[in-house]
Amino acid sequence: MTPHTELKYKIRQYYQKFQSFVKLSTDIIAFLTSFITLCLLIYEIGFHEDGKIHLFLLETYKVILRIFLYTGLARVLSDPQGVKKERGFWFEVVLLIALVFIIILEAWPAFKDALVSKHFIEVATYLLLSTISVIEFSKQIVTTLQRYVKPEMMFVYSFLFIILVGTFLLLLPNAHTYHLDFIDAFFTSTSAVCITGLTVVDTSTAFTFTGLIILVSLIQIGGIGVMTFTSFFAMSFFSQVSFRDQLSLKNILNENSLSNIFRTLFYIILTTFLIEGFGAYVIYNQIQDIPQHILPDKLFFSIFHAVSSFCNAGFSTLPGNLYNPAVRNLYGFQSWIACLVILGGIGFPILFNFGKLFIHYFHNALSRLKGNPIAHYGQFHIISLTTRIVLPITLILIIGGTFAFLFLENHHILQDVPLSGKIALAFMNAVTPRTAGFNNVEMTSLLPSTLFLILLLMWIGASPMSTGGGIKTTTFVVAFKNIVSIIREKKTVEIARRTISPTSIRRANAIILLSLLWIGGATLLLLITNPQAPFLQALFEVVSALSTVGLSLGLTPELNISGKIIISITMFAGRVGILTLLIGMIRQQPTQPYQYPEENVIL
Structure with missing residues (x-):
């Protein structure tokens, strides 16, 4: 090695050490600054403050903006090639430009006054700080978790983390109107993140507007899935996502290829916001006749209920939920709520399947217009087996549930209701028990036979990879088809000319057995800790919690601390899956290279 080559090698070594030092330093500074910023923002949101404190915080934010700018520039200048390879490079460049712009405006008041208002500067500062802080803080958290936590538990811990954060936010003084116990805040946060809808306090009176915004944010994150948000976030802005985590995410999203993960995550988030946006628009038009003193903020009401409906949460800002006199007879409004619930509960794979089918037919029509009628006429297996299972069973449950509710309650609670109202109420009560939890009737007035019907619908639940819970429609169909195959003495389980894998059959049977065991055990514990609870009500609350439904016979608010903890754990288990x-x-257990001899057991 020549002296010149040796010198270049040493310089490269020193430069790499310098890059590592800068990266470590900027990461530590950015993490600590982000943590402090988030604490200050939470303080401003959750606590009452006077003018002096507000001015002090604004001056502090100016310092923080400069820290973020200097660390960002140091990161880019020390390793421009490495930073440029990051997926979120251009987004980071935009943030740096925005930081420079805001700092220049703050430094030259005359220039600032000529271009924008003081209010704009404050809003832009808050937006920039919150965006950068969340990104930097999340980077370090996700990187640490990737090193020490199993991918399977990332899904569980992510929900638990959001629940605890939600609990803390709901306990902020500005979030509630009267004293809120920790257990009640924890229960409400769990119910929101697990999109259940069971409540121990009156949502309409217990929380302020700030509290309701926190609540709907928890519902949105829990509905789409914490892993969906964090994974999309990680794959958008982080420099690396481990191959192990990509494989885990591939299994969660049921994707065939790793290359499709980011696209699927993007489509899930985009589809959610589009449907919720349309739902908010429709709901807003349906409630125009409600007096202003009853519903002062109709826009927020529409957004809240669109999110709550699509995410199958069942939360409402009205006292008494949808049984409130203001909306009790708005059958169009209730029908649209039910449609949003169906779209949320049918599952993203089925929605995307219909999207592919629409694109296929669109290409077909376009080709025929261009005079090429055979371009897209090939036989494509566009409709998946999951879709072929989910659609029929969903229609059966909705139509069958509607007619069953009509038949059972026609001469009871529906006796004095007009025909259109009977159909709307029956339709709503066939849809919402499958994990939505909105109630537009007095639940305690229903007949025991109707309650049993609702219990069955709650237990089956929604479809896989949806915003709903329950054992899932596919699990129910696969287990039922397995019974039919055994009766007919067939060696395989077949659906739509496809053979179901033994793994899917075993998984379906395990899910059903675990669900029944949990229902039995949780109901027993609830009856032991709350001796005054009637058996039917205890069973109903447990099934509602495990299936993340939210319907209640009025027992949940009367539970003691032990009972609330049991229901909270049940909601959590129902959302993440037992x-x-x-x-x-x-x-x-590692794979064994051998197999024991096979022998039949008397059953």
Whole structure:
């Protein structure tokens, strides 16, 4: 090695050490600054403050903006090639430009007054600080979790983390109108993140406008899925996402290829916001006749209920939920709520499947217009087996549930209701038990036979990869088809000319058995800790919690602390999945290179 080559090698080594030092330093500074910023923002949101404190915080934010700018520039200048390879490079460049612009405006008041208002500067400062802080803080958290946490448990811990954060935010003084106990805040946060809808306090009176914004944010994050948000966020802005985490995410999203993960995450978030936006618009038009003193902020009401409906949460800002006199007879409004619930509960794979089918037919029509009628006439297997299972069983449950409710309650609570109202009420009560939780009738007035019907619908629940819960429609169909195959003495389970894999059959049977065991155990514990609770009400609340439905016979608000904890744990288990929870907690046994002899057991 020549002296010149050796010198270049040493310079490269020193430069790499310098890059590592700068990266480590900027990461530590950015993380601490982000944490402080988030604490200050939460303080401003959650606590009452006077003018002096507000001015002090604004001056502090100016310093923080400069810290973010200097760390960002140091990161870019020390390793321009490495930063440029990051997926979120251009987004970071835009943030740096915005930081420079805001700092220049703050430094030259005359220039600032000539271009924008003081209010704009404050709003832009808050927006920039919150965006950069969340990105920088999340980078370090996700990187740390990737090193020390199993991918299977990332899904579980992400929900638990958001629940605890939501609990803390709901306990902020500006979030509630009267004293809120920790257990009540924890229960409400769990119910929102797990999109259940069970409540121990009156949502309409217990929370301020700030509290309701926190609540609907928790519903949105929990509905789409914490992993969906964090994974999309990570793959958009982070420099690296481990191959192990990509494989785990591939299994969660049921994708065939790793290359489709980011696109699927993007479509999930885009589809959610488009449907919720349309739902908010429709709901807003349906409630125009409600007096202003009853519904002062109709726009927020529409957005809240669109999110709550599509996410199958069942939360409402009205006292008494949808049984409130203001909306009790708005059958059009209730029908649209039910349609949003169906779209949220049918599952993203089925929605995307219809999207592919629409694109296929669109290309077909376009080709025929161009005079090329055979361009897209090939036989494509566009409709997946999951879609072929979900659509029929969903229609059966909705139509069958509607007619069953009509038949059972026609001469009871529906006796004095007009025909259009009977159909709307029956339709709503066939849809919402499958994990939505909106109630437009007095639940305690229903007949025992109707309550049993609702219990069955709650237990089956929605479809896989949806915003709903329950054992899932596909699980129910696969288990039912397995019974039919055994009766007919067939060796395989077949649906739509496809053979179901033994793994899917075993998984379906395990999910059903675990669900029944949890329902039985949780109901027993609830009856032990709350001896005054009637058996039917205790069973109903447990099934509602495990299936993340939110319907109640009025027992939940009367539970003691032990009962609230049991229901909270049940809601959490229902959202993340009992089987997923056990797989993540129990150490997996390595694959054995041998197999024991097979022998039949008397059953």
